[in-house]
Amino acid sequence: MSILLRWFFVPLLLMPLLSPAGQDDDDDAAAPAMPPTRQAGEQPAAGVVALTPQQQRAAGLVVQVLTESRRQPEFSAYAKVLDVQPLLALSTRQRALQADLAVYRGALSASQLAETRTAKLLQDNAASARSLQLAKAQRIADASRSAAAEQQLLSLRHEALQQWGPVLAEWLLGKPGNALERLWLRQDVLVELALPPNRALPPGIETVRLAPREERRQAVAARLVSAAPFTGDITQGETWFAIAPAEGLRTGMRLNAWIAGQRETSIGVELPVTAVLWRAGQPWVYLQTGEQQFVRRLIAAYHDNGDSWFVDTGLKPGDKLVVNGAQLLLSEEFRRQIPDEGDD
The missing domain is CATH 2.40.30.170 (Efflux pump adaptor protein, beta barrel domain)
Structure with missing residues (x-):
């Protein structure tokens, strides 16, 4: 509703500035010349609006000179x-297996020493053959537990590779790093x-x-x-x-x-979305092409960056873009296309 009211009232407020005041014939010669809004019987060119500097100031027009911008196609x-919980679960299993392996390797080292010592005692007739058999059985059991833990760690590595790939698997199974800690x-x-x-x-x-x-x-x-x-x-x-x-x-x-993407960088201009107005489902902007002339230009293609558009066709660096007041110019453009009552 506020936009409709603006479309209706803003041209009315600007009429004293956009149209020459009615004066007597005798006063016309002494009055300063002011460009008419439209010659009688003459239709203005579509998309073109002419405003004097005084009218531009009254309308609050703001013009920005476009500069070159580059964009990498994407x-x-x-x-x-x-969810990183499965990754965390693998890390927990790995640490538990590593702890078990450390225990089993310690037990294996002790049982190996015990077997060696018992064998020397048997040679000196200070131990029985049964003691040596028991020491040997303990060493074999500790070796089996250690080998099983190593195999479980290897299976865990294969599981991590299959689920997460080599880089994340290395992060997980190698030396802990800052990247995992942040996760x-x-x-x-x-x-x-x-x-x-x-x-x-x-x-x-x-x-x-x-x-x-x-x-x-x-x-x-x-x-x-x-x-x-x-x-x-x-x-x-x-x-x-x-x-x-x-x-x-x-x-x-x-x-x-x-x-x-891989294509070469595009060269164009970047314009604020506030400068864009929509008509008939298409985006348009106004360019200042002369001191008192503004032309409506279609944006045929653009890339939306959020609060700005990148355009590489139809606009170029150095163009003077209306960034404030485009909607008013559109209203004035179509108001001028309405024939006067006296026109044929």
């Missing part, structure tokens, strides 16, 4: 915040990145942008870790692991991802 993918403390989150079936991750890509839904302006950088060894439930394309800051992200949350 494509969209999907992502999901993973355990939920300072970071682990993200599964799923590419469209017809896409591959370009070489050299180290980071991607992530945001809930399509809130591109709120996207955060996520660091790629490694390829995932499984196909996710989001798409049937390539899957990757990435780590992102945990702030605002929850386990199981679905995300949108933006990945830089």
Whole structure:
């Protein structure tokens, strides 16, 4: 409702400025010349509005000179915040097995010494053959427990490789590092990145942008870790692991991802979304092409960055863009296209 009222009242308020005041013929010669809003019987060019500097100030028009901007082409993918509980469970099992293995190896070392000592005592007739047999049996049992623990650790490594890939498996089974610690403390989150079936991750890509839904302006950088060894439930394309800051992200949350492509950087301009107005389902902007002239320009293609648009066709650096007052110019443009009552 407020927009409709603005469309109706703003042109009325500007009429004293946008239209020459009615005067007697005798006074016209002495009055300063002021460009008419439209010549009688003449229709203005579509998309063109002429305003004097005084009218522009009264309308509050603000013009910004566009500067060159560059953009790396990107494509969209999907992502999901993973539950790291299975990874933590593997880490817990690993530590328990390592503790058991240390105990079994200690027991094996002791039983080996006991067997050696008993064998020497038997040679000196200071121990019985049965004592040696018992010492040998204990050594064999300790060796078996130690070998079983080693095999369990090896199976755990294979399980980690199958589920999480070599990089995360090494983080898990190797020397504990800061990356895992940040995951355990939920300072970071682990993200599964799923590419469209017809896409591959370009070489050299180290980071991607992530945001809930399509809130591109709120996207955060996520660091790629490694390829995932499984196909996710989001798409049937390539899957990757990435780590992102945990702030605002929850386990199981679905995300949108933006990945830089391989094509060359595009050169264009970046304009604020406040400069864009919509008519007939298409986006338009006004450019100042002369001191008193403004032209409406169609934005045929753009890339939405949230609070700004990147445009590489139709606009160029140096163009003077109306960033405040475009809606008023549109109202004035179509008001001027309404024929006067005296026109044929």
